Amino acid sequence: MPGEDIILMSGEELRRLGVIRMVLDRGMRQAKAAGILGLSERQVRRMVKRVSREGDRGVVHKSRGRLSNRRLPEGLKERVLGFYREKYPDFGPTLVTEKLEEPDGIKLGAQTLRNWLLEAGLWQKSRKGRR
Structure with missing residues (x-):
């Protein structure tokens, strides 16, 4: 579809997105989602907030595609x-x-x-x- 970006996700990120979507659709409670994902309830709340604000991109780590801060100089x-x-x-x-x-x-x-x-x-x- 025009105007949409393609987001590369790992299998784990896709799984997380599915669980977070279920929480957003009120099909699952945050406590159960936390147990499934192996995260704290607080972290699940943060992810739900990010996905509702940023869309599917909210599941992907913000450092993806960036160079490491610990990288050694080029030459x-x-x-x-x-x-x-x-x-x-x-x-x-x-x-x-x-x-x-x-x-x-x-x-x-x-x-x-x-x-x-x-x-x-x-x-x-x-x-x-x-x-």
Whole structure:
């Protein structure tokens, strides 16, 4: 239909919408809906209010489609991989993160660097031997 938006929803969101619609149509009480959805009655009231105000879109999380606040800056990955290739090719990810923090001021988790190195083919997973 013209003028309507398409809303992508997960199966869980569709299920929630169905239950909230039943509450709005007075076919189910909020307490029962809370039990079915695994939410508190207060949260069900909030969802009912949002769905009545915003329509079906009220069930979808507001952060959907947005970038994370914890996302690392764009060029950091390439910069760090460049440092690794030039200065620290023989070091492990944990030591490299410590070395990057000292002079360059780059704070990065060792597991993040390990994932980046695996992705770039600069690091292999090591298997622990049998004891």
